[in-house]
Amino acid sequence: MPVTAAIKAVVFDIGNVLIEWQPERFYDATVGEARRRAMFAALDLHGMNDGVDRGDHFHDAVTAFAALNPDFHAEIMMWHDNWADMASPAIPHAVRLLRALRANDVPCFALSNFGIQTFEIAEGRYDFLHEFDRRYISGHMGVIKPDVAIYQMLEDDCGMAPGNLLFTDDRIDNIRAANARGWQTHLFDGPTAFADRLVAEGLLTPEQAQ
Template identity: 65%
Template sequence: MSVPKAVIFDIGNVLIEWQPERYYDRIIGEARRREMFAAVDLHGMNDRVDRGEGFREVIYEVAEATPAFADEIRMWHDNWLDLATPAIDRSVRMMRALRTRGVPVHALTNFGVGTFDLALTRYDFLSEFDQAFVSGHMKVIKPEARIYEMLEDATGLSGGDLLFTDDRADNIAAAQARGWRTHLFEGPDGWARRLVAEGLLSEAEAA
């Protein structure tokens, strides 16, 4: 089988840990966090940002509509970099090793316009993709078929020419439906083995 012509990285929980619950457990305690997440669809709120709505506007609107948790909800905006941390260093090293080899490396990520700009201030590797396909700019999110189609149109690649990793099974299934090669990211060890098996990196480069 031929070697993939490009590698596609999700960002959240592949290159940067994204665990808002962990942040809130530390700041307000697990019991209060559980109560808040049961009362408010915070991930749905974040999807609105990822679709291109204003970062501050959406978060503050939801906070105002939920006075019992308003201060905590505003933290999603005001302390966002503390929610999106730390970088997954081995994944970053492999991304850079692929680029050193001359393999095109793209991002396909559910990320808001404002949040992606903010993440760039901390994580310099986010500026190193050949192309970054950011849902906030595209106005469509994974796993909707259109976002995958837009990447294919922009890169001129499709099907088995693309190898895509993501931590969410629904996003992986949508890519598989288009014939992409896929890897469900459950940690950098498995991703390293896959990149070696595909002939994209040596074991030393993937270490």
């Protein structure tokens, strides 16, 4: 069997890895499940958000989308006005893993689909977002995962070989794109399994991974 390359840096997605991102849950709680289902069936809100993640101005993008869809204008504006409530709460065990890795002098990078303005909001709420060694935020890069270019840009900037990167993300399409470049990967489905992976790789002790 081939020998796996040594891990020299851990790359974190943010949404649903370090911070919960569940817009549907927010809308169910505020306007009701039936209204939310009707809106998401009629409109591509996640597509609107992809534009923000590529660098579209957050307020302008949401306002324009709301103007085009007056039947759901109030609900669409919630995406802007209540965004911090959608990107909530933090996932404490995952944050502890980030901090434990950095305490062990393991470089930690963020690679996340995030808008320029929305990331500024998140930074003001979650101090751990300032703690990465490097941050690769799609809105500033003009490209989103799983486009191959964003992975290439990270490799070029950090100077590490793909096989030396361990990447965790909750979306399988993003994981597959990283795999195709030769990155080591972990499909995130909760912090406990990721903690076990970090221990298995020798990056943390079991006590540090708690």
